[in-house]
Amino acid sequence: MTEKYDAIxxxxxxxxxxxxxxxxxxxxxxxxxxRGDWVKRGPENWEASQTLELTPQYDKNSPLRVDSGGNKPFMGQYSCVGGPSVYYGGVSFRFREKDFDPPADIIGNSGAEWPISYNDLEVYYDEAEKLLNISGESGVDPTEPHRNSEFPQKKGELAAVSKKVKASAEKLGLKPFHLPLAINYHDSSRSVCQECTTCDTFACAVHAKNDLATLIIPDLISKGMELRPNTIVVELLHSNNRITSIKCFDKEKEESCEFTADKIILSAGAIGSPSLLLANNLDKINSGGQVIGRHLMRHLNAIIFGIYPGKADKEQRFHKQVAILDYYFGHPTLKTGLSKIGSLQQIPTPNPAIVENEVPGVFGKILGKAVTLLTGLLAIAEDQPQFENRIELDRNVLDKFGLPQPVINHQYSPRDLEALKVLIKPAKKIIAGTGAITHYVHHIRTFSHAVGTVRMGIDPSQSALDRDCKFRGIENLWVIDGSFMPTSSAVNPSLTIAANALRVGEIISK
Ligand SMILES: Cc1cc2nc3c(=O)[nH]c(=O)nc-3n(C[C@H](O)[C@H](O)[C@H](O)COP(=O)(O)OP(=O)(O)OC[C@H]3O[C@@H](n4cnc5c(N)ncnc54)[C@H](O)[C@@H]3O)c2cc1C
Ligand code: SF4
Structure with a gap:
């Protein structure tokens, strides 16, 4: 046991x-x-071996078993200082006002309810955008929520491919706009973006991506925060409704260690947090314990790749730049009874290594060689919170640290599938208008947008967290990560996770 902290x-x-x-x-x-280490930065980050499962930071020491809904029966997870932000696409959307008051056809019989509104998060969205120096343009997104301040950084310049996508969407009467991105384009006091073709799923070789390990964590360390990388939490010891200490395994020293603090913040992600809570039987103490690990959401995503007669990206330049949100809440041209559909955003020409990894078999190998002919749009449809979609534990299988194996089961609802089907149609039209000769739809079955598994709520029997993310039944435990979301919206989750953490962090720090 070492010294005592205010918070762990x-x-x-x-x-x-x-x-x-x-x-x-x-x-x-x-x-x-x-649990992970710092990711080294340098020219090696541009190599094909530095993405997805190929990187050493994709931790397979504690494999997740995926019994249904995955693309592989076992999965690892990004595990590093800054978490997956180091490898993320940097897309930094705010949820829309109406996302906090979802319609009945999304909620179904899940009992999901948001105890906070957009207004409760608004100032923290501002703050998160400033901290992550988000570049973007306001006043053009047709479903944009109200905002108090402008984006802290101006948008970047569109690549030739992005201009084509924008023009094609405009020809269809849509209002495409710049994706809000956590990328440094204009601050010359640090490295600016080199517009390379390895951004999403790669760590930035030159520190221009505004990830947490680049922009936030080093500053906190300089102000006195103690960071212990390579330290995996294995037990949350508790008695008398308090977490009394945290038991860990130090992977470098290969020994156990234990820490104690007044306040414990569990932020191990929407798969890691419920797994730790269930492994420590904390669901038994919580009035909403039955929902822990349940209502797993991850969006329903597909890429609509255009296939072009020659190189799709002749400039060889970063082009995940354009967003189209005209279909978010439906559109006069879409014949559907659904009140919410989803978003479209550009996805760049993939790295061959990613395609070979994601599309198994011979087709993947052929496609891997042909990727220079591709570029496309990512369709993100909101998925419903369903009780049966879950993370539970197989206590008969322990990893090398003694943690029981998380087991995932996930199936999309007919409503989820309908929303994606509807969204793919205009995406194909936009792609056709950019000169593609045909298209290929690739369905994504990863859990990179996992949320919802330790949700907040108003009814204590239907939610494990109160409106301030306090864990019901334990007086000094908060769960602050993507787990908290009652519904998933249809835009990328990180900025909302960040804004909510700033909101709750402010309350806890008083
Ligand atoms: C390739 C990729 C691209 C993405 N692109 C985008 C994007 O463009 N925009 C967007 O909004 N979102 C994106 N996402 C999703 C986004 O990264 C996640 O939504 C977000 O990181 C989740 O934040 P979190 O706080 O819930 O947890 P995480 O960021 O996952 O952090 C959890 C941390 O806890 C650590 N941990 C877990 N268990 C333990 C333990 N037992 N002991 C100690 N530490 C532990 C993990 O190593 C990790 O660092 C992307 C994700 C991936 C994988
Ligand atoms: S596109 Fe820019 S921010 Fe992204 S990895 Fe390349 S240099 Fe870094």
């Missing part, structure tokens, strides 16, 4: 880092425990 934060992703930001700046003594 488990996990250094969006939830953990943004909570730490508030606590450290309020003068609290904070220990952050992270």
């Amino acid at each position: 934060i488990i996990g250094s992703g969006f939830g953990g880092s943004m909570t730490a930001y508030k606590l450290v700046n309020a003068g609290k003594k904070v220990l952050m425990l992270e």
